[in-house]
Amino acid sequence: MDAALLKTAPPAAPSQTAGDDARFEAVRRRDRSFDGTFVHAVRTTGVYCRPSCAARPAKRANISFYDSAEAAEAAGFRPCKRCRPEAAPEDERRARPRRA
Numbered sequence: 001m002d003a004a005l006l007k008t009a010p011p012a013a014p015s016q017t018a019g020d021d022a023r024f025e026a027v028r029r030r031d032r033s034f035d036g037t038f039v040h041a042v043r044t045t046g047v048y049c050r051p052s053c054a055a056r057p058a059k060r061a062n063i064s065f066y067d068s069a070e071a072a073e074a075a076g077f078r079p080c081k082r083c084r085p086e087a088a089p090e091d092e093r094r095a096r097p098r099r100a
């Protein structure tokens, strides 16, 4: 029996992992170093964002996390117009051909 091992695991919600706590914390701090590693989708608005989005973070209960923009869109969310989560941050930095 592995009952003792199971004790340390959270009860029953597969989507609410310890990783989500770290992710929510990154969203609260608008931590840019997490950009590109996941997106967070807000159920009430139907929009998903990068961790560093300037928009005010929604309530934790209304947020779900996805590993990629594709996954969020597959779940029916639209990309945020402010932070453009569907564009990788690296692309944004590299592709800045501001030559006047």
Ligand SMILES: [Zn+2]
Pocket (backbone or CB within 6 Å): 048, 049, 050, 053, 054, 055, 080, 081, 082, 083, 084
């Ligand atoms: Zn956003």
